[in-house]
Amino acid sequence: MAETNLLISIRSCYDQLTRLEKKVADYVLQHPQEVVKMTINELSNSCGVGDTTVFRFCRSMNVGGYQDFKLALALSSNVNDMLDSKGEFNLAQSQDLHELAQQVSGVFTDAVNETLSSLDYDAISRTVEAILNARSVHLFGFGNSGVSALMMQNRMMRILPNIFYTSDVHMQLTSAATMQADSVAIIFCNSGITKDSIRIAQMTHEAGAFTVFITKFMQTPAAPYADVLLCSGATEGPIQGGSISGVASQMYIVMLLYSELFRRMETRAQENKIKAAHAIAERKL
Structure with a gap:
């Protein structure tokens, strides 16, 4: 799964998912950036399903568990968008030491x-x-x-x-x-x-x-x-x-x-x- 774009996999497998799993898939496809930072309980509540449905959805996507699912989702998207506005990846893109010092202070x-x-x-x-x-x-x-x-x-x-x-x-x-x-x-x-x-x-x-x-x-x-x-x-x-x-x-x-x-x-x-x-x-x- 690490070598495959998860969002593409979700779309390609969509027709094989159960009705409840499709609710999870729809939400993930529409809100990938938000899902990366959600707990499994928050995602299930947002989708209107139970935690077990989210677990089944993860298995359908061939990932080991919910945390592996979120990591695969982050790696399948623009990593900088997956982070806070002042995450470590953004700090590494600072132009010079003075700008970096200001950004670290802001964190x-x-x-x-x-x-x-x-x-x-x-x-x-x-x-x-x-x-x-x-x-x-x-x-x-x-x-x-x-x-x-x-x-x-x-x-x-x-x-x-x-x-x-x-x-x-x-x-x-x-x-x-x-x-x-x-x-x-x-x-x-x-x-x-x-x-x-x-x-x-x-x-x-x-x-x-x-x-x-x-x-x-x-x-x-x-x-x-x-x-x-x-x-x-x-x-x-x-x-x-x-x-x-x-x-x-x-x-x-x-x-x-x-x-x-x-x-x-x-x-x-x-x-x-x-x-x-x-x-x-x-x-x-």
Whole structure:
């Protein structure tokens, strides 16, 4: 399929599709750029069919699954059109370093502004309250979302002694499986459809832990397991996975949580930060 234009394949196979599959095909042919950034639930709702129909349609197109379908769709179209207006492909086409610097700055600014515009202040407040009352706080994430989780640990441990993160996937799954009810789980997953992230959310929810899921796609399959969904605000296509805009939006959420925690902890946060600063200062010349 990677060597075949998917849009052409859809048209050539159209008459062999079922009535419901044709509804999916019609929508994909009319809105290829939008479909590339949709979850399977969003596409099925837009077509007026069930998720299973979309899966059957993907099999009819000889692709391994929905994510493979979206990648094939992106590769079958103009790649630049599949990306945000300031995606990495567009940055690579900058005329000079000064123009590139302005565009990179715009990527970060747009990501933060998009996150701010969709911010749920009550969800932020509930998350902070849960962290303050938790026995332990466990962070989860893979790929660039794992980088955000690590950055959150590095920031938060200056004022909190009970925040934990490990990059190893087996250790993350083990941590989720042994979670306690008086703990908080914070899961970074920009796409909202990473299997391990969804499984972790399910396990921490079943353990009774307060579960926070940070994602762009609020219709993520992890939603039923989350006490709080935080919208990170950065849309990515299948070719854009791990984009700087996704990290920027997640780090904005991290800094907002940190700042609100610091404000509520008052002198205790200040005292802990001073202790951490002294410990680090002893390592410097």
